[in-house]
Amino acid sequence: MVAGGENNYDYLIIGGGIVGSSIARELAARGAGSVAVLDKEPRLGLHASGRNSGVLHSGINQKPGSLKARMAVEGNRFAREFCKEHNVRMQECGTLVVSRNERELAVLNTLLEMGKAAGVEGLRIIGRDELSEREPSAVGDNALLSPNGAIVDSEAFVRAVAGDAQAKGARFVMNAEVTAIRERTVISKAENFEAGHVINCAGLYSDRIAAMMGAGKGCRIIPFRGEYMEITGLPVNSMIYQAPDLRYPFLGVHFTRTVDGRVLAGPTAMLSFGREAYDKRIVPGESIGMIASVNFWRLVLSGEFLRLVWHNGKISFSDRAFLAEIRTLAPDVEMSRLKPYRSGIRAQMVDRRGRMVNDMVVEYLPAGSTHILNAVSPGMTAALAFAAHVVDRIVASP
Numbered sequence: 298m299v300a301g302g303e304n305n306y307d308y309l310i311i312g313g314g315i316v317g318s319s320i321a322r323e324l325a326a327r328g329a330g331s332v333a334v335l336d337k338e339p340r341l342g343l344h345a346s347g348r349n350s351g352v353l354h355s356g357i358n359q360k361p362g363s364l365k366a367r368m369a370v371e372g373n374r375f376a377r378e379f380c381k382e383h384n385v386r387m388q389e390c391g392t393l394v395v396s397r398n399e400r401e402l403a404v405l406n407t408l409l410e411m412g413k414a415a416g417v418e419g420l421r422i423i424g425r426d427e428l429s430e431r432e433p434s435a436v437g438d439n440a441l442l443s444p445n446g447a448i449v450d451s452e453a454f455v456r457a458v459a460g461d462a463q464a465k466g467a468r469f470v471m472n473a474e475v476t477a478i479r480e481r482t483v484i485s486k487a488e489n490f491e492a493g494h495v496i497n498c499a500g501l502y503s504d505r506i507a508a509m510m511g512a513g514k515g516c517r518i519i520p521f522r523g524e525y526m527e528i529t530g531l532p533v534n535s536m537i538y539q540a541p542d543l544r545y546p547f548l549g550v551h552f553t554r555t556v557d558g559r560v561l562a563g564p565t566a567m568l569s570f571g572r573e574a575y576d577k578r579i580v581p582g583e584s585i586g587m588i589a590s591v592n593f594w595r596l597v598l599s600g601e602f603l604r605l606v607w608h609n610g611k612i613s614f615s616d617r618a619f620l621a622e623i624r625t626l627a628p629d630v631e632m633s634r635l636k637p638y639r640s641g642i643r644a645q646m647v648d649r650r651g652r653m654v655n656d657m658v659v660e661y662l663p664a665g666s667t668h669i670l671n672a673v674s675p676g677m678t679a680a681l682a683f684a685a686h687v688v689d690r691i692v693a694s695p
């Protein structure tokens with residue numbers, strides 16, 4: 298325990314997104330010590346945790362045995378229970394992954410096996426009749442139905458988790474951007490803090506915070522923007538996905554219903570020249586840093602990355618290409634029914650060999666810090682289970 302004092306905490310969490318807030322809640326619930334969360338923004342949910350698709354994934358497309366697969370399946374259950382208990386808007390509407398040919402049907406069968414291996418319950422492949430009964434707008438021969446998929450108001454979810462953490466004793470300090478860390482002293486734009494243990498949950502800036510403490514060596518966050526279009530007048534009852542390309546950590550453009558009744562198409566996966574460049578602007582300092590990194594060059598030299606950027610670049614900058622992508626799932630949609638919607642940015646970790654890391658990465662340093670370095674999708678779904686997993690390890694170490 299650190300010595301008591303207004304700004305001394307046993308656990309100091311940097312970043313109050315869904316991951317930081319869930320870890321604060323878990324530590325406070327266990328009475329592990331005093332807890333504070335610092336966030337650079339005036340309110341919570343302004344980045345990935347409030348700008349995502351709002352889907353509580355069932356865990357079907359995660360590699361069996363991976364940390365993400367375990368956390369997604371368990372986290373899905375925890376999140377649905379939490380939302381019911383705390384009156385967070387959530388609808389258990391199920392997920393459909395649609396196939397239009399034999400090759401895509403083979404992907405559905407792979408997903409079925411992966412999902413079963415990860416422990417996802419209730420999965421089954423349905424035929425064309427049941428698909429059109431469930432989703433009259435969707436076109437396909439078969440679909441993988443996952444009944445545990447749900448939609449949630451993601452901003453309300455992060456606020457409710459943070460509220461519960463506060464009710465259990467954690468303190469949240471807003472407008473507190475962390476600019477430096479010297480041993481146990483965390484220097485922020487609000488005040489300075491002393492910490493027994495620092496937990497880095499800074500999302501898009503997690504590699505920078507890690508570097509302040511000698512962690513995350515060789516890894517770099519490369520931001521990928523996900524853009525959405527709202528489709529008006531299209532009846533969608535659940536979530537409709539294309540059969541994904543399992544080589545990439547991103548799902549293709551899909552349809553999601555939001556809890557307030559909108560239908561969204563997206564997200565794209567476009568390289569972003571700024572970590573918070575939601576409006577597609579170029580942030581010169583961050584872009585130069587990214588382009589100068591060996592991680593970026595090795596990523597660029599992989600043919601798969603170029604294919605991803607070429608395909609998503611077209612969708613990102615041409616409404617016609619976006620419409621063509623949408624029509625693969627619902628051929629009757631007209632351009633007049635599309636309205637641009639907000640975007641989100643993924644904090645994708647790329648290792649020194651230029652590979653996009655698919656699993657969650659946590660680095661525990663014996664000197665008293667923990668770094669969440671790759672809380673990628675479905676990080677919101679996984680958050681409550683992931684928090685328990687991380688806290689088990691932190692409180693067990695001396």
Ligand SMILES: Cc1cc2nc3c(=O)[nH]c(=O)nc-3n(C[C@H](O)[C@H](O)[C@H](O)COP(=O)(O)OP(=O)(O)OC[C@H]3O[C@@H](n4cnc5c(N)ncnc54)[C@H](O)[C@@H]3O)c2cc1C
Nearest residue numbers: 312314315316337346349350352475500523641675676678
């Ligand atoms: C487009 C998109 C769609 C997605 N869809 C889904 C989905 O449908 N379902 C799902 O489960 N997951 C989804 N995800 C993934 C999910 O949103 C993330 O895994 C999750 O939100 C990560 O949470 P986080 O707390 O790590 O990050 P964030 O929410 O980004 O939180 C990080 C926090 O750190 C703060 N911060 C950063 N730097 C500092 C600093 N120096 N000092 C203080 N504070 C700092 C930021 O202000 C921010 O609040 C999606 C992600 C994106 C981008």
